[in-house]
Amino acid sequence: MTSTSPASLRLWPAAIAGVVAVGAGLAGGELLAVTVDPNASPYVAVGSAVVDHSPAAVREFAINTFGTSDKVALFTGMTFLIVILAAACGVVQRRWPPAGTVIIGLFGVVGALAALGRPDAVWTFAIPSVGTALIAIVVLKVLLGMLPGAVSPAGTSPQDRDTISDDGAGMSSGPAVGRRFVLTAGGVAALAVVVGVMGRRILADTARTVADRTKLVLPKPRSAAPPVPPATDIGVPGATPFVTSNADFYRIDTALQVPNLTTADWSLRIHGMVDNEIRIGWDELLAMPMTERLVTLTCVSNEVGGDLIGNARWLGVPMSTLLERAGIRPQADMLLSTSSDGWTCGTPVSAVTDGRDALLVVGMNGEPLPLEHGYPVRQVIPGLYGYVSATKWVVDWELTQFSKARAYWTSRGWSALGPIKLASRIDRPDSRSEHPRGDVVIAGTAWAQHTGVRAVDVRIDDGPWQPADLAEQYSTDTWRQWRFTWAASPGEHTVACRAIDADGRTQVEDYASPVPDGATGLDTRTYAIT
Ligand SMILES: Nc1nc2c(c(=O)[nH]1)N[C@H]1C(S)=C(S)[C@@H](COP(=O)(O)O)O[C@H]1N2
Ligand SMILES: [Mo]
Numbered sequence: 001m002t003s004t005s006p007a008s009l010r011l012w013p014a015a016i017a018g019v020v021a022v023g024a025g026l027a028g029g030e031l032l033a034v035t036v037d038p039n040a041s042p043y044v045a046v047g048s049a050v051v052d053h054s055p056a057a058v059r060e061f062a063i064n065t066f067g068t069s070d071k072v073a074l075f076t077g078m079t080f081l082i083v084i085l086a087a088a089c090g091v092v093q094r095r096w097p098p099a100g101t102v103i104i105g106l107f108g109v110v111g112a113l114a115a116l117g118r119p120d121a122v123w124t125f126a127i128p129s130v131g132t133a134l135i136a137i138v139v140l141k142v143l144l145g146m147l148p149g150a151v152s153p154a155g156t157s158p159q160d161r162d163t164i165s166d167d168g169a170g171m172s173s174g175p176a177v178g179r180r181f182v183l184t185a186g187g188v189a190a191l192a193v194v195v196g197v198m199g200r201r202i203l204a205d206t207a208r209t210v211a212d213r214t215k216l217v218l219p220k221p222r223s224a225a226p227p228v229p230p231a232t233d234i235g236v237p238g239a240t241p242f243v244t245s246n247a248d249f250y251r252i253d254t255a256l257q258v259p260n261l262t263t264a265d266w267s268l269r270i271h272g273m274v275d276n277e278i279r280i281g282w283d284e285l286l287a288m289p290m291t292e293r294l295v296t297l298t299c300v301s302n303e304v305g306g307d308l309i310g311n312a313r314w315l316g317v318p319m320s321t322l323l324e325r326a327g328i329r330p331q332a333d334m335l336l337s338t339s340s341d342g343w344t345c346g347t348p349v350s351a352v353t354d355g356r357d358a359l360l361v362v363g364m365n366g367e368p369l370p371l372e373h374g375y376p377v378r379q380v381i382p383g384l385y386g387y388v389s390a391t392k393w394v395v396d397w398e399l400t401q402f403s404k405a406r407a408y409w410t411s412r413g414w415s416a417l418g419p420i421k422l423a424s425r426i427d428r429p430d431s432r433s434e435h436p437r438g439d440v441v442i443a444g445t446a447w448a449q450h451t452g453v454r455a456v457d458v459r460i461d462d463g464p465w466q467p468a469d470l471a472e473q474y475s476t477d478t479w480r481q482w483r484f485t486w487a488a489s490p491g492e493h494t495v496a497c498r499a500i501d502a503d504g505r506t507q508v509e510d511y512a513s514p515v516p517d518g519a520t521g522l523d524t525r526t527y528a529i530t
Contacts, residue, residue: 014095315362
């Protein structure tokens with residue numbers, strides 16, 4: 001007996017065997033997914049199932065905590081959990097066989113069910129998860145069989161095992177954890193890493209879509225966006241640019257793997273409450289007259305002062321053109337759109353047909369859509385939060401009714417209708433920064449999509465609301481910049497802003513959380529004046 005607890009010493013090799021076994025299984029699963037479908041990967045399928053079963057509050061937590069890195073956070077958390085569970089399976093299997101392998105088998109079933117639950121899944125989607133479990137079980141048995149005290153699985157009873165471990169023979173006598181175990185476990189682990197990384201690389205390979213996008217030449221718009229006058233920029237260094245670059249545009253979606261759609265793969269089926277069911281192909285879409293507009297897109301999860309908002313120049317076909325072709329029935333009040341990865345979105349038909357620039361978009365800031373922003377085709381509809389309007393990778397439109405259908409987020413606690421709320425934000429200087437007394441220039445943005453911003457007010461501490469200077473309004477569908485020159489006196493001061501829209505409505509001051517239909521409240525910053 002050694003002075004360290006023999007019980008815990010005995011458990012470590014089993015825990016390591018569990019982690020190596022499950023790791024090898026998952027690596028094999030990735031490789032099997034290469035031959036089946038990227039979405040059949042047990043890792044991705046379980047992650048997607050977690051995303052799909054998250055209610056609004058969990059989404060809010062994830063987006064607030066991790067922002068647009070929420071996907072990395074999910075995979076990190078999953079990996080952490082898998083390592084712990086795998087270690088536990090190893091220990092449990094050594095102590096109470098075959099409990100560990102039974103648990104691994106159950107997780108294999110969970111993975112298979114998750115994969116079979118993916119849109120477009122066929123029965124073969126179960127193969128990678130089943131393979132993962134089988135590999136993990138075999139590797140675990142082999143590794144545990146190499147540990148001292150192990151008897152050939154067939155001749156082992158839990159009784160024997162307890163006797164062996166109770167007297168500490170497992171660790172103290174003979175070769176302890178032998179070279180053979182260490183070398184095998186190390187070798188399998190190394191192989192798993194190589195195979196897993198290779199599999200993941202192949203699965204995440206977007207080369208085909210990237211090549212398709214690179215050679216794509218966008219048509220010229222029939223109706224071009226008016227040029228952006230320099231006066232839309234408030235001219236304060238550090239202010240948010242009026243047009244958001246593609247690289248800086250926020251990204252929010254449920255896609256753990258960006259859909260790999262080429263223009264040749266793409267078509268849009270229009271069905272439901274229509275006179276003619278139609279299918280539009282890429283060439284047909286590209287031949288239609290295109291409209292180009294600047295539109296400010298906002299996410300419903302954007303907290304007061306948040307950055308889930310961007311303004312881009314979009315090129316696309318008016319969605320109403322396509323609805324006219326299909327001939328929509330008067331009773332249809334919802335356009336239920338679906339992406340190639342099965343995400344759904346319910347938009348009021350009125351928002352598509354009331355004359356606003358609702359576009360089926362192919363271009364963003366003069367380029368084909370970036371893959372993560374919906375390549376090759378997405379929707380952009382001024383005035384509505386993204387979850388009820390902005391379907392990326394869109395492939396299906398069903399004309400239906402709000403009384404009959406619910407969409408991805410509206411079945412998880414968000415409102416059926418999602419008009420963007422009037423809001424404003426302070427962009428500079430940074431909160432908690434220090435400034436010498438005298439003039440401090442505060443700059444920000446305000447938005448009231450499809451209505452327009454008439455005024456922005458600023459308040460210092462408990463003082464009166466004072467009007468800010470506004471940059472030129474580009475259109476009612478875009479955000480508007482503002483600035484305020486503050487004669488600051490020494491001390492700590494809190495600055496707040498509020499917007500007033502073109503209809504004379506003032507931004508709601510009371511705080512409301514983003515769930516279920518968008519945040520309200522005032523953006524504030526605190527500055528130290530010396
Ligand atoms: N296919 C698909 N489209 C989607 C989503 C999604 O999860 N899947 N999210 C929507 C939401 S909630 C928002 S706010 C916008 C964000 O668009 P962006 O990522 O291009 O900024 O996309 C919308 N379109
Ligand atoms: Mo969103």
